Amino acid sequence: MSTLMKNLKNSLTSAAVAALLFTAGAANAAVLQFKLTGDYSASWQLNSSGTPDDGADGIAFVVYDVEGNFPGSVSGLTDLYFYNGAEGGGLEIYDYWGDVDLLLTDGPQLYTGSEEGVITFLLGTFALTDFNGPGTYTLTVTDLDAGPGPGPDPVDVPEPASAALLLGGLGLMFAAGKRRRRH
Secondary structure: OOHHHHHHHHHHHHHHHHHHHHOEEEOOOOEEEEEEEEOOOEEEEEEOEEOOOEEEOOOEEEEEEEEEEOOOOOOOEEEEEEEOHHHOOOEEEEEOOOOEEEEEEEOOOOEEEOOOOOEEEOOEEEEEEEOOOOOEEEEEEEEHHHOOOOOOOOOEEEOHHHHHHHHHHHHHHHHHHHHHHHO
8 A cells, every 4th residue: 555545544534533523412311310209209210301202381291101110000100290380390190001190299390491392301309299288209310321429521422324424435535545546
């Protein structure tokens, strides 16, 4: 291989790595752990953000068929309703298959965003009260990807389509270079 081709190959490799780093975006779909304690205890996991299964803007949104530890649930799956602060905030744990509310609370709004669009859950510890009675609860929402304490900044991860496009272009350039050498 000629010196010129080696230099070209090294330059293209460096350019490819730089382009991948440049097109990278922070990976931000963290897995959150929800732990409810108090007069009723439950736990489940959800992504930190996403589009709800159903929602009414300014009122509430719902995530259907959430797996977790929900005492009293017939199937272990529940529908989770998260209420807007204007509606009293808090959450509802509804067992669709048993047709029963396992818990209905008031409290702070536990998310940001539009109930009919993309939402992001808040991290922290939240005090909730029973909507229909004297029960009190504590909901703790933690980021399972964050580890035990303050961790490093999110790692930049290239979008798969960007990486595929870049690698495809490099392959074409390499093939064209090989073809020229033969002639």
